[in-house]
Amino acid sequence: VTEDGKPIVKIGYLPTTHAAPLYFMESETDYDIELVRFSSWIDLMDALNAGRIDGASVLIELAMKAKEKGIDIQAVALGHEDGNVVTVAPHIESVDDLIGESIAIPNRYSTHHVYVHQMLEQAGYSIDDVNLVEMAPAEMPSSLSENRVAAYVVAEPFGSIGVSLGVGKVLFQSQDIWPNSIDCALVMRTDFLQRDEEVSKHFVSNYAKAGLLAEHKDEHALTQINSFLKIKDDVLAQSLQWISYEDLTIREEAFDILREAMVDLQLSTNPPTYEDFVNNSYINEVQ
Amino acid sequence: MKNKWISAFIGFAAVIIIWQLVIIIGDYPEALLPGPAAVFAKWWSLVVNGTLFEHISISLYRFTLGYVSAALLAIILGLFLGRLPKVWAIIDPVVQVIRPVSPIAWSPFIVLWFGIGNMPAIVIIFIAAFFPVLLATVAAVNRIEPTYLKVAANFELSQKDLMWKIILPAAFPAIGSGLHMAIGSAWIFLVAGEMIGAQSGLGYLIVDARNALDLDTVLAAIVTIGVIGLALDHLLRFVEAGVKRMWTGKMM
Amino acid sequence: MKNKWISAFIGFAAVIIIWQLVIIIGDYPEALLPGPAAVFAKWWSLVVNGTLFEHISISLYRFTLGYVSAALLAIILGLFLGRLPKVWAIIDPVVQVIRPVSPIAWSPFIVLWFGIGNMPAIVIIFIAAFFPVLLATVAAVNRIEPTYLKVAANFELSQKDLMWKIILPAAFPAIGSGLHMAIGSAWIFLVAGEMIGAQSGLGYLIVDARNALDLDTVLAAIVTIGVIGLALDHLLRFVEAGVKRMWTGKMM
Amino acid sequence: MTQSIIDVQALHKTYPSSNKAVLENVSLTIKRGEIVAFLGKSGCGKTTLLNMIGGFEPASSGDILLDGERVTKPSQKSIMLMQSYGLLPWRTVYHNVLFALENSTLSKAEKHTRVLKGLALVGLSDRLNAMPSELSGGMQQRVAIARALAIEPEIILMDEPFAALDTFTRYFLQDEITKINKEQHMTILLVTHDIDEAIYLADRVIILAPNPGRIYKEVTIQLPRERDRASRDFQHYRELIFNEFHLSHEPPAIEYNI
């Protein structure tokens, strides 16, 4: 992907709070960056798999699944730390109230699925005690408002939007269920990373720095993020309170918990291992 | 008849050969473009473990409900609106503006009103089928040979007889082609309909398999959808022929 | 003519009143079902800041490319295939199976071959338009009055003259209704087409606004799509009338 | 039998879509049981006149009385045999004829007998289950005749009823029509292009002149029934009407000058 010799790095994303570090990235002297916005994870993964984009901030489970299927990609950094909430209907007071109800998640291959699983197990139930429904995040607040589902777990800012619309409230934050969880990650195609090691390094380190900019959560950060999300400022501020972009390293312990959960949830029989899939070399260089 | 089957066989054989050639020449990763053999193997495994039939039956259930209710409502409304040009002049522009909007664009409102699961799929299929049938019916009623209306007036038919003995049979061939058009486009929207919170059906199967980058399954489902779509069209032809026989009076 | 406008006005006024009533009676949160005033305000702001026209023009660009190329290719292919019933017998079953499959189901393969951005939108519109026009053209050629072919044979027309002076004009009215059907369904798939990595266009605007739960914009875009769809259909009617005039020879 | 059944008084007709008068000042009295033939150039308004008598088309001015009552809409009293037959293509031959009787008070068996009788008359007893599209033009015309006769109307309005028939069938049906007319005192109004047919069938031949359509001449045919087409008197009427017909057109008809 070059033009006048200067590489263009194409990164796919969905307009969520979780992809915030990307919003602070700018073109440099040795590469240009092009952010490609998608409207659903599935379309984004199609583009990544087909090599039409070089990388993406994506649900890590979808990327692991693609890796398992033989797509040569690797995770080089987290998208964010924490920052997911379980949004429930006003009458839900505890996990017990959710039993037998429908719970919406954005995708089967998502950490949100794992959160639901863990939340239920921690309360002594199993995932089969609720009715899981996959749906587009944008439709979750109205589903909750019309009592089609009793709760939803999804990438921000949709939890925050639900709360601000008054259709739901926060039952848990993700760190209450699974501290230091892994959710979205910056996943890059290996062929891109290997094409020019210097650019790759530079790019990932800029990504980490951008995370720190987002972490400020100040006026400037809010404006910058909202130029991508276009939601109300107070909703975004709420959303940012739940999230951190400080350390975007993918930890092995968390990754192993995730692998195990994926097997438990029958999302995968043989998920890629930490060694195969995670490449911390770039982000380590920054720290 | 036999020739027809041979031709169809040649056609499908050619498609499979071209497909295999594309894979060999294009050198695509198996994960991104599975070959015919892999797709057939997957299809067979879905048949054997029964999941395919489950998905097919739930999809057909949703489709039948959505399509049949749309067709009946559209035909009945259309027969009356076709006879009331002043009312139609008011409704027509609204319909013309609503029709070209994709059911995908409506989905936030469909969720709001109809929730998730079966209903959105049924509603989307309903929408996709309703407008073509309505427009075809109104047009058909408007284009009825004036001669038939003249004959009806000459023999002093009642309003009810006029509707049942003249207008419906006279308009039926044109309504029929509307029904065919609608069965095609409604079936196309099955996939879109089953993306909204459904946890089963052929559309869900495709979306779910796409998530898992399981393109064997996607293609197996595509082929299944195509074949069923074709079968539905033929089924409709039978129904049409049956309806037409109703008023020929060929029973003496 | 004036009556037509008055009727349309009554129709749209009724829709707006019902819409407002639904909001008042249903007591839906404004964010989930915006009222006509809010939608109009949003629409106006999109007009004023010029974004709406940007989206419209890129959508029309993609649509025109996809639709016109599909229509031309389908008509030319259809004219020949209609005259070659043996070849058509081979291709027809394949077409019948491919046609009912949603472009959404194809999208992994569309991305693989055509990438993201403009091309997938153009390709999806192409697919949505191609099959109806092809089928309509083949059917039209097959249904040409044998009398015309007899006349052509009697006056010993060459193959080229036969195609241009007899087959094309005779089949054109039926091809025209295929073109109308196709313009509707292709425009419906604009939204699906602009979901695949496009960064602009009315479809993108809808999906993106939906993701931001900005339903004012979604409805403003829906109305815009509907109105443009209607306008395209009327434009096509002009083109058809123009083409028909070509071979009347009314210029003496 | 001699009382008037149809009374056309100072009829004018202009179609709303054009401002040219199609019919002008047509007055006409027809007695019960009479057969009246209308002759005139194509486009002179014959179909329009029949349509107005049948109640299918409103008059622009003037009156049409049927049995003393003003005609405002079609009725079963006067059945129209249309130029385009008007069969229902989705019904069999049998059910097309039955259609005429469906809202009558006859018993089922009576209806059946009448339908069969009507179809036998026109020679189609063996095609009861055929669809109209499977018949030749002439056969379709005969089904339409059977349907009109089945209801035994007081008046039949016929618009070129035998145009698609071969000579032999035409002659046969012409004889049947005169028979029915005599037996049932049915009044028959008949539009035709065929001078011989008019002379053979009609008690009175009315020649219309075109632009605008008006009555040009009436010729009463004073021949006994069972007329002989080769007879001297027949020849005489043929010549008379041909000449009148010729004269009814504006002489030097420009369009025929090469």
Place this chain on the structure above:
Amino acid sequence: MTQSIIDVQALHKTYPSSNKAVLENVSLTIKRGEIVAFLGKSGCGKTTLLNMIGGFEPASSGDILLDGERVTKPSQKSIMLMQSYGLLPWRTVYHNVLFALENSTLSKAEKHTRVLKGLALVGLSDRLNAMPSELSGGMQQRVAIARALAIEPEIILMDEPFAALDTFTRYFLQDEITKINKEQHMTILLVTHDIDEAIYLADRVIILAPNPGRIYKEVTIQLPRERDRASRDFQHYRELIFNEFHLSHEPPAIEYNI
């Protein structure tokens, strides 16, 4: 002028879709410049015979020679005037006639003159820019006649060419046809339902019998041209042909028994 232009030898025809013979053992010789009329009941195979002579329909067995050459496909030498006119509805009247000349070697001006002459002949000079759908049936038939004449073929095959015309126009065109036949030695084959028309026009009338279609009788009309329809001799032929025609049908035609 007396050499034979069409030679039909032992022609049989069965349509593939049915196993009933439509034509059986038809043999026929037609001389250049002759006018031959075919009479026969509806469905007896008249159109089929004309179609085969025109090359539109293959024979099941037997031969058709045109100028000594076997007919295998249609050609410009023999133009067919079809029962359904065969006008191109998307062209104006002018361009429908011009169609016949489009691949001839005439200059543009010559073509124009010929088209205008042909349309003048049939009295349609003032409707050059009309579309066929804007014309009455009779006018359409006249355009088709003009188109066939424009190309000046050796043979014209006419399938009930005057059926939709009123008496007066029909008489006029019958006269024109005999004139053209005399001037250009055009050979004319004519199917008609009208015995008078056959007698007025033809040098020879061929009566076909149905089921299967075969030649039943030939009647040579030995009347001088400018025939008088009211003359004694004309009457004689009329009676003769009517009787033959009657006999050509299997007597007691069952379908006419009520």
